[in-house]
Amino acid sequence: MNIQSNLHKPVLLNEVISALSICDNGIYIDCTFGAGGHSKAILNHNSSVCLYAFDRDESVCDIASSFDSIYKGRYKFYNNKFSDIYNVLRDEGVNSVDGVLFDIGFSSMQIDNPERGFSFMKDGPLLMTMGKNDITAYDVVNYWSKNSLKEIFVLYGDESPRNAEKIAEMIINERKKKKISTTFHLSEIISTALNFKKNKKIHKATLSFQAIRTVVNNELYELEHGITSAMQLLRIGAPLIIISFQGIEDIIIKKKFRELKKNEECYFENKGKPIFPSEDEIFLNPRARSAKLRCIYKK
Structure with a gap:
């Protein structure tokens, strides 16, 4: 077995x-x-x-x-x-x-299961929970303030303050139009904020997803x-x-x-x-x- x-x-x-x-x-x-x-x-x-x-x-x-x-x-x-x-x-x-x-x-x-919402490479719900959690990635992305988002991207995602500012601002603007509920939607927002080209080796969403996952868990x-x-x-x-x-x-x-x-x-x-x-x-x-x-x- x-x-x-x-x-x-x-x-x-x-x-x-x-x-x-x-x-x-x-x-x-x-x-x-x-x-x-x-x-x-x-x-x-x-x-x-x-x-x-x-x-x-x-x-x-x-x-x-x-x-x-x-x-x-x-x-x-x-x-x-x-x-x-x-x-x-x-x-x-x-x-x-x-x-x-x-x-x-x-x-x-965890990362290979799109239903867990860990990966920006596969579309799924914004969860990123490793177990029983008080919050999900959906909560962080849709309800946290711009300053709080910027802070976690810098502290837990190793993003530069400038990039963190761009991502946080784009998230705030997008969620005013529609709740951000999927990994692909969030990944698109980050890619747009940082002008990411798909032929780059490391995806621009990597650090932001890492930061959100760290906070959620x-x-x-x-x-x-x-x-x-x-x-x-x-x-x-x-x-x-x-x-x-x-x-x-x-x-x-x-x-x-x-x-x-x-x-x-x-x-x-x-x-x-x-x-x-x-x-x-x-x-x-x-x-x-x-x-x-x-x-x-x-x-």
Whole structure:
């Protein structure tokens, strides 16, 4: 039985397994289950390990439940945000674990499904929700002020202030005529605002979609609190591994890791330098090209 989506390839898989240094009877957490690629590799690496997997996305529950019979007694899945891992596992009586993995960002399953509204390449409703959310992309685009939109495009989309101003103004003007309800409609607005030519390599909507998705899912809050929760659970010497894909995430990870090191709560190996995918991996899985793996160890 193939319990992993054929569309999803876990990123930096060999590097993750190496960094975890999986031990006999070890307890591990996969904070971002997705299609189960990393979880499957951890469980298969050593038949004595126990894994707790988390994912806020309800759509992965069927894949997650398929693990139950295969890894019976040493695997459990929770449909929770990863900022909840400490509270959830404390209630389960788990006080110490041997390694924690975060693979943050959105999965192939999410971006490839137009009904989820993540991609400007496929028309769908403006949602961009990873799980149970208070707001959707539709709410942000149609009801947030011009200044708020401009701010998120700069802070979370790495847009220049000038481009952010143009996009925000165009959105405000367009939504006065008609509510912006689809990914194609929003993509057209951004392309027009920035005078995008279709033969360009990187679509102009990339950064704006990234910014909206980050806000809708409160991703940066989740990341900071997820790291704090993980540190509370790690045993001494155990690794915390984070794979990120966008600049703002990596900035927060580096800042948080430096704070932990300064407070003597963790230590680095290899001076804390990131690990990147090999050229072979990028060739086989182009979506891995922007991935970075960072790792710290509980002191």
